[in-house]
Amino acid sequence: MNIFFDVDYTLLAVDGSLRPNTHEVFEKLAADGHRIYIWSGVGVRTAEVRRHGLEELVVDVFQKPLHDFEARLSVFDVNVTPEFVVDDYPEIVGVFGGAVVRPYYFPVAGDDEMQRVYRIADDFSKTGHSDDSAFRRRRNGGPSPG
Ligand SMILES: [Mg+2]
Known part of the structure; x- marks a missing residue:
């Protein structure tokens, strides 16, 4: 799947620190294909991706539409279809499908939201569904997982 992660309060706290387990979960997702x-x-947050050493695990970095999400993908040259979106902003997840994360505002060592994201993405990619309450199905069907 093409998995799209938001940056602020999804992967990064207000102070710019990286959410716990981000590296590990990115490695697992990439290893899963x-x-x-x-x-x-x-x-386009390439600098933050590099600063946290994630560039080897990330295929590309884009600007994200903030409204008319599907129609405006082309405005920002998003040339791949988001199949699973991870964001603290529920509306965009409701359009593309994916997982709504608890906002990560301040560093919390025990935050385990990334493992939860992994389980939801893994379930969805294998079965087309997740029982987790953070899971959102894509609006209007959309592409099948794969
Ligand atoms: Mg955000």
Whole structure:
């Protein structure tokens, strides 16, 4: 699957620190054959991806539409279809399908949301569904997982 991660409060706290287990979960998702993309509503965050040593695990970095999500993909040259979106902003997850994460505002050593994201993505990629309450199905069907 093409898995798209939001940046602020999904992967990064207010102080710019990385959410616990992000590296490990990105490695597992990539090893499972998924393609990881990063996008953000405030721009192309390549610098943050590099600063946290994630560039080897990330296929590409885009700006994210903040409204009319599907129609505006082309505005930001998002040339791949988001098949599983991970974001603290529920509306975009409800459009593409994926997982709504608890916002990560302040560093919390015990935060285990990334493992939860992994389980939801893994379930969805294998079965087309997840029983986790954070899972959102893609609106209007959409592509099958694979
Ligand atoms: Mg966010």
